[in-house]
Amino acid sequence: MVSNNVFTGKLVRLVPADLETECKLLAEWEQDSEYQRLFNSEQAVRNSPKLIQTFFEKEIGSMHFFMIQRLEDDRKIGMINLSGFNWLVGNAWVGIGIGERDLWGRGYGTDAMRIILRYAFTELNLNRVTLDVFEMNQRGLASYKKSGFREEGRSPKVLTIAGDHYDLIFMGILRSEWEATNSQNS
Amino acid sequence: MKFTTQLFKSEHLILNGYDPEKDAAREAEFTCNLDYAWAMDVDIIPHPLSSYEVKKLREEALKKSDEKKDCYLYSIQVKEDDHFIGTVVFPWISWKNQDGFFQVSIGEQAEDNLYFEEALHMALRYAFEELGLKHTVTRLGGHDEFHLERMQKAGMTLEVRQRQMHFRGGKLWDRWLVGMSRDEWLRHQIGE
Numbered sequence: 094m095v096s097n098n099v100f101t102g103k104l105v106r107l108v109p110a111d112l113e114t115e116c117k118l119l120a121e122w123e124q125d126s127e128y129q130r131l132f133n134s135e136q137a138v139r140n141s142p143k144l145i146q147t148f149f150e151k152e153i154g155s156m157h158f159f160m161i162q163r164l165e166d167d168r169k170i171g172m173i174n175l176s177g178f179n180w181l182v183g184n185a186w187v188g189i190g191i192g193e194r195d196l197w198g199r200g201y202g203t204d205a206m207r208i209i210l211r212y213a214f215t216e217l218n219l220n221r222v223t224l225d226v227f228e229m230n231q232r233g234l235a236s237y238k239k240s241g242f243r244e245e246g247r248s249p250k251v252l253t254i255a256g257d258h259y260d261l262i263f264m265g266i267l268r269s270e271w272e273a274t275n276s277q278n279s
Numbered sequence: 280m281k282f283t284t285q286l287f288k289s290e291h292l293i294l295n296g297y298d299p300e301k302d303a304a305r306e307a308e309f310t311c312n313l314d315y316a317w318a319m320d321v322d323i324i325p326h327p328l329s330s331y332e333v334k335k336l337r338e339e340a341l342k343k344s345d346e347k348k349d350c351y352l353y354s355i356q357v358k359e360d361d362h363f364i365g366t367v368v369f370p371w372i373s374w375k376n377q378d379g380f381f382q383v384s385i386g387e388q389a390e391d392n393l394y395f396e397e398a399l400h401m402a403l404r405y406a407f408e409e410l411g412l413k414h415t416v417t418r419l420g421g422h423d424e425f426h427l428e429r430m431q432k433a434g435m436t437l438e439v440r441q442r443q444m445h446f447r448g449g450k451l452w453d454r455w456l457v458g459m460s461r462d463e464w465l466r467h468q469i470g471e
Contacts, residue, residue, distance in 0.1 A: 136375055181324050182446045220451075221443055246439030248458055251378045251414045263439045263456070 107159035116146040122192030183220030228259035303334035309386025420445040421452030434467030
């Protein structure tokens with residue numbers, strides 16, 4: 094049976110972004126440099142909401158971008174997107190960030206990832222989903238493993254953050270792996 | 280590493296500034312080799328390109344190089360008669376992390392057999408001895424044992440195997456990321 098409830102999970106739902114409102118939120122989250130350093134390998138910077146909006150107005154057509162909304166109170170707590178689509182091999186890259194740091198480690202990111210993988214494999218007909226994660230982001234790494242991603246290798250000590258060097262870890266999940274896990278769970 | 284080392288000349292090759300007016304037409308012919316076409320851009324589905332498309336693509340790269348100084352594009356020429364055989368491209372460099380992506384591409388199989396190792400050495404030397412990178416990486420389709428062997432011989436390591444991320448000859452292959460650190464480069468130079 095085909096579900097009309099593709100974007101709702103156990104803790105969160107994924108909703109399209111209202112750029113005008115949400116870019117203010119994205120700019121607020123950028124105040125937290127630790128948040129930026131967890132998913133941006135380049136310099137942490139502060140951008141105005143207007144600049145973020147201009148970026149998304151230009152780029153949003155090439156990605157599937159969602160805000161992560163908590164079910165219990167409809168609060169927008171993070172973002173998740175698929176981008177870099179390669180339809181020849183059925184691949185896309187996923188990026189995720191929970192902007193509200195008081196909600197880190199509570200399963201919201203894992204639930205959002207579960208939703209976007211279901212969307213990727215059952216609606217977009219992708220064959221694999223790819224991500225990279227920084228070695229010091231142990232919470233993210235654990236969450237991605239829990240979601241079914243496997244490590245596919247790493248570029249050793251290529252990231253320089255606060256004077257220390259960390260591996261860039263590449264991970265991927267194939268549809269066959271997702272289906273096997275999903276059929277076990279159901 | 281010595282400052283007197285010639286970066287743009289080797290025994291048989293010259294790295295020259297890419298000239299879209301001269302080089303694009305020949306490079307367009309190379310794109311019938313789909314491995315060559317794949318190496319030209321990360322995002323496109325590899326297909327033969329017209330000389331107009333190659334010229335436009337390369338002009339954009341040169342403009343980006345001039346404005347942002349985070350990418351470089353060189354033509355590879357054979358010293359003997361200056362003819363163009365391929366490119367060395369650094370499409371992005373992260374100055375913060377001293378990390379960069381590069382691609383060495385030679386269009387004709389016979390010339391690839393003859394000159395790939397020499398061109399690869401020039402690209403790695405430029406990355407480590409001139410750009411000051413501490414790591415560099417390139418990518419290969421998982422069918423391409425020929426180039427992997429040569430890269431490993433040059434001291435590079437197969438760092439990442441992205442499963443089923445490359446399509447060629449009717450089947451899915453892994454996509455390989457093959458990298459090298461500056462320390463490995465220096466060790467390899469001493470060992471030679």
